[in-house]
Amino acid sequence: VGEGSAGPRPRSLETGAHRAQGGRVWGSRRTEPGLNRSYRGTFRSPRPSPKSGQTDGTGEESLHFDIQKLKEKNDMLDKEISQLISEGYRVDELEDHIAQLHEYNDIKDIGQMLLGKLAVIRGVTTKDLYPEFGLDMND
Template sequence: MDCMRANKLKLNPDKTEMLLVNGSPDQMMDVRPVLDEVTLPLKEQVPSPTACQPANKDTLQREIEVLKRKDLALDQEIAQLSAEGYSLEELEDHISLLHEYNEIKDSGQMLLGRLAVIRGVTTRELYPEFDLDVND
């Protein structure tokens, strides 16, 4: 738990469960385990994914219609962009460049974060030093 606190990590009670190793669930009915100030549910108290109700036919039909309309709208948008002179290759190049930009930006953010930890400041405090815009 000290490691979690040191790294400012917290438990999510919706994604954390406790397995009762000794005893019966009846013995634990009034016991609500707490770990790092988070009350944990017992395994029996967490609904299984199979407990979800399947969608009925009408709901599925409406979802299909919505998806068909979105597909049609995207087809129309593609046709319009093609008519304006844009090409699929240009789009793929643009997307590739955006991915590269995001990877470089993520690396920069990671380095700023490490530098902030070393200096004992926030990353926001480092932005002016490197002439960066906080909203960028």
């Protein structure tokens, strides 16, 4: 089979010497002699299994429980919103505050980048430049 042909490729590229040792070549990966999939252990899900007495999340009972919890959380958040509104907070003020925080963070990032470039030029650390510019390490 020449270059560029679409013919089938062999699955196992075992060599006689390697086969005699018990190892295999799969593509470009070699497996150690005597090691195979069974030594890797069984698959274990990263999702924890339910504790005894709990449903596994697939039953109707679990669904109703989840819905009830979400309704309770929604009610709690509605109460918090009402309290904040009664204290004089407004949604448009919050959005403006968030926009200002984004702008502040962008400006701070640019300042940090400039300090870093200046530190490289001078051959010092950015920490060394903070006192020169009247900056606190917590800034």
